[in-house]
Amino acid sequence: xxxxxxxxxxxxxxxxxxxxxxxxxxxxxxxxxxxxxxxxxxxxxxxxxxxxxxxxxxxxxxxxxxxxxxxxxxxxxxxxxxxxxxxxxxxxxxxxx
Amino acid sequence: xxxxxxxxxxxxxxxxxxxxxxxxxxxxxxxxxxxxxxxxxxxxxxxxxxxxxxxxxxxxxxxxxxxxxxxxxxxxxxxxxxxxxxxxxxxxxxxxxxxxxxxxxxxxxxxxxxxxxxxxxxxxxxxxxxxxxxxxxxxxxxxxxxxxxxxxxxxxxxxxxxxxxxxxxxxxxxxxxxxxxxxxxxxxxxxxxxxxxxxxxxxxxxxxxxxxxxxxxxxxxxxxxxxxxxxxxxxxxxxxxxxxxxxxxxxxxxxxxxxxxxxxxxxxxxxxxxxxxxxxxxxxxxxxxxxxxxxxxxxxxxxxxxxxxxxxxxxxxxxxxxxxxxxxxxxxxxxxxxxxxxxxxxxxxxxxxxxxxxxxxxxxxxxxxxxxxxxxxxxxxxxxxxxxxxxxxxxxxxxxxxxxxxxxxxxxxxxxxxxxxxxxxxxxxxxxxxx
Numbered sequence: 001x002x003x004x005x006x007x008x009x010x011x012x013x014x015x016x017x018x019x020x021x022x023x024x025x026x027x028x029x030x031x032x033x034x035x036x037x038x039x040x041x042x043x044x045x046x047x048x049x050x051x052x053x054x055x056x057x058x059x060x061x062x063x064x065x066x067x068x069x070x071x072x073x074x075x076x077x078x079x080x081x082x083x084x085x086x087x088x089x090x091x092x093x094x095x096x097x
Numbered sequence: 098x099x100x101x102x103x104x105x106x107x108x109x110x111x112x113x114x115x116x117x118x119x120x121x122x123x124x125x126x127x128x129x130x131x132x133x134x135x136x137x138x139x140x141x142x143x144x145x146x147x148x149x150x151x152x153x154x155x156x157x158x159x160x161x162x163x164x165x166x167x168x169x170x171x172x173x174x175x176x177x178x179x180x181x182x183x184x185x186x187x188x189x190x191x192x193x194x195x196x197x198x199x200x201x202x203x204x205x206x207x208x209x210x211x212x213x214x215x216x217x218x219x220x221x222x223x224x225x226x227x228x229x230x231x232x233x234x235x236x237x238x239x240x241x242x243x244x245x246x247x248x249x250x251x252x253x254x255x256x257x258x259x260x261x262x263x264x265x266x267x268x269x270x271x272x273x274x275x276x277x278x279x280x281x282x283x284x285x286x287x288x289x290x291x292x293x294x295x296x297x298x299x300x301x302x303x304x305x306x307x308x309x310x311x312x313x314x315x316x317x318x319x320x321x322x323x324x325x326x327x328x329x330x331x332x333x334x335x336x337x338x339x340x341x342x343x344x345x346x347x348x349x350x351x352x353x354x355x356x357x358x359x360x361x362x363x364x365x366x367x368x369x370x371x372x373x374x375x376x377x378x379x380x381x382x383x384x385x386x387x388x389x390x391x392x393x394x395x396x397x398x399x400x401x402x403x404x405x406x407x408x409x410x411x412x413x414x415x416x417x418x419x420x421x422x423x424x425x426x427x428x429x430x431x432x433x434x435x436x437x438x439x440x441x442x443x444x445x446x447x448x449x450x451x452x453x454x455x456x457x458x459x460x461x462x463x464x465x466x467x468x469x470x471x472x473x474x475x476x477x478x479x480x481x482x483x484x485x486x487x488x489x490x491x492x493x494x495x496x497x498x499x500x501x502x503x504x505x506x507x508x509x510x511x512x513x514x515x516x517x518x519x520x521x522x523x524x525x526x527x528x529x530x531x532x
Contacts, residue, residue, distance in 0.1 A: 002510055016503070022199045023499050029192035032147035064514070068507035073163060074193075074500045080167050081189065082493040088172040088184070089486045 002064065009062035014054040020044065024052045030077070031070040036061050122152060132405065132467040137455055145190055145470055181478040182485040185403075187471065194400055194473045200492040201398040203386040206240045207482045208290055209233075210391075212380040214321055214339060219373045230366055231294075231379050232391045234309050235480040237360040238290065240394075241491075242351060246288040246382045284319075284340040286349075290357055290381040291315040291340060298369040305369050310362035312379065316352070318342030321378055340380070360481030394488055396478040403472040404448040407465040411440040419464070422453050446474070 004012030016024075024042040031040045039057035056063040122130065129142050146152075170188035177184075186194065213228040220227075292312040298305045319340040346352055367375060386393035406427065411419055416438050420428045429443035450468075455461045477485040 016506075019499075020199075022196045022204070023496070023503065025192045026196040026496065027500070027503070029145075029147055029190050033149050035149045037149070062511075062514075064507050064510050068504055068511065071500045071504035071507060075497050075504065076163055077166060077193070078493050078497045078500065080163075080170065081172075081186070081193075082490060082497075084170060084172045085184075085486075085489060085493070088174050089177065092174045092177055 004063065009064075010060050011057040012055075012063035014056070014064075014067065016052045016054065018050050019052045020050060024054060026074055027054070027067070027070055030074045031056065031067065034066060034070060034073075036066055126152070128467075131470050133402065133470060135450055135452065135466040135468060137452060137461055140468075145192075147190075175474075177486065179484060180481065181476065182489075183474065183476045186473045186475060189471060189473065191470070191473075194475070196496055197475075197489070197492050198398055198400060200495050201395050201477065201488060202393055204495055205394045205488060205491055206245075206383050206385050207392050207394045207480075208236050208238050208240050208243060208381045208383055209389075210236075210292065210379040210381045211384070212382075214319070214378040214380070215376075216321065216378070217374055217376040220367055220369050220375050221373075222367045227367055227375070227377075231312075232389070234312070234364055234366070235360045235482065236290065236357065236381055237355075237481050238357045239351065240383055240482060242349070243290075243383050244288045245384075246282070246284060284380060284382075286318070286342045286344060286346050288382060289318075289340055290346070291319050292379040292381065293320065293377075294366075294379065295374075295376045296369060297374045298371050300372045302371060304371070306365055307367040307369060307375065308362060309359040309364040309366055311366070312359055314357045315378075316346040316356075319378055319380070339378070394480060394482050395485075396480050398475070398477045400473045400475045402468040402470065403474060404445050404450060405467045405469050406442045406445055406448065406454070407467065408440050408442065408454075408463060411463055413438055415463070416440040419454060419460075424451060424453065425449060428454075 001015045002012050003015065021044070024044075028040055028042060031037055036058050037056065038059055039055065042052055042054045044052055054067070056067055058066050128134075130146050133143050134141050166188065170186075172184060172186055174182065174184040176182060210231045213224075213231055215224055215228075218224055218227065291314070293315050294307070294312050296305070296307050296311050319338040319342075321339055322336040323339060346357075369375065384392035408419065408428070416428075416430055419440055420426075420430055425444075425447045427442060427444050427448045429441050430438045431441045433439055450466065452466065454464050455466055475489075477488060479485045479488055483491070
């Protein structure tokens with residue numbers, strides 16, 4: 001759910017259910033490094049309820065586009081970590097002679 | 098007198114200051130950015146500098162570039178056993194390392210005993226205590242071969258209501274599930290493992306201990322018969338049990354050579370005195386650690402940052418003193434010429450950050466205890482369902498799936514907004530034509 005303004009796309013709050021720090025903090029890292037972002041923060045309104053409120057403010061680009069790009073970056077990072085890890089484990093199991 | 102001194106002082110001009118090199122952080126800022134300083138009282142500079150414009154005045158771009166990350170990122174596996182592993186991840190941030198740790202502990206699925214059907218317990222241990230203990234026994238089986246029980250119908254109903262709120266998980270689920278037809282709300286061979294425990298202590302014998310190797314796998318499903326109201330009419334057909342196995346689990350190729358057993362055969366479950374008996378059936382289902390800790394696939398998983406100790410030019414007696422201070426022998430003495438000895442850091446990985454080396458007079462000025470912010474030493478101890486390297490790979494897949502669901506949600510939002518804008522413009526055109 002996005003709470004934003006119709007006229008100003010560059011700032012919005014996204015409310016995600018069934019999520020917690022796991023994804024919000026990881027996206028916070030990738031999103032803050034994006035030069036288009038002026039502010040990114042997340043909060044968990046109540047720990048018993050699995051809901052995350054994400055606030056994104058950008059320098060003009062629509063907030064949801066920037067969030068989408070950050071998710072894309074995070075996915076690619078994950079994939080790269082996985083490939084590197086698998087290669088390292090394989091190298092350990094079958095050392096190059 | 099003061100003026101005389103002032104006249105003799107050399108005139109100082111700010112133009113004489115050395116240039117701050119652009120494109121490169123001065124050493125004290127680089128230290129702040131990449132190291133946690135562990136002082137005597139508390140660590141400082143613990144947050145990672147994420148903001149892309151943090152060093153803009155220095156002309157340095159702090160934004161993430163995927164190719165820079167890909168080039169600098171390294172994984173080094175230190176130890177890999179059947180049950181645990183230790184490896185280093187260099188070049189990653191604490192936020193992502195923490196996400197992996199959280200997923201390893203709470204969101205990787207495993208199989209654990211959930212329902213215990215008790216036929217007879219005369220032992221002094223209470224039913225609920227025994228059932229709780231059975232739930233905590235780790236089972237040696239690959240959870241990826243099984244589905245969640247009552248997942249589909251449950252998610253579908255929840256997914257519909259949550260779809261209105263656009264949750265990423267519900268979106269993914271309800272799209273998937275609206276297409277599938279398989280019912281998974283009954284316990285069948287695809288989502289349940291059945292164990293039997295039947296132990297009796299003879300009247301004349303001593304007390305016996307019931308260990309986890311007493312749990313016998315029933316590949317054909319439950320043997321306890323359900324009591325049906327109209328028992329007389331169904332006497333010819335097969336009696337209804339508590340599970341609905343279509344085929345025996347033994348026919349699944351993975352289980353032909355590896356029967357499903359608890360991982361450790363010597364876990365004490367209960368104790369029986371003479372003349373007492375336990376007869377029960379335990380059904381194991383798939384779940385995640387968030388629901389209950391028995392479904393957590395790791396005994397635990399943790400990470401720490403690499404310690405970097407800078408002790409510059411500590412020589413002779415001070416060096417001996419420092420070496421003897423450290424309880425884990427991090428330091429070593431290097432012999433220079435002419436009988437001089439100097440301190441070196443031999444085993445920084447062994448450091449437990451007990452801070453003994455900076456305790457005492459003036460030691461904090463000589464020894465700088467720091468941690469490298471992007472070098473993580475991960476340790477994963479598996480309970481036995483899956484080997485630790487597979488666990489980590491699965492954790493990364495789960496984070497990828499979560500971000501993919503998130504991204505799908507964002508794309509849906511973008512599409513919806515574009516549709517709305519298109520419809521608005523159509524309406525405006527329509528008004529224009531009508532008028």
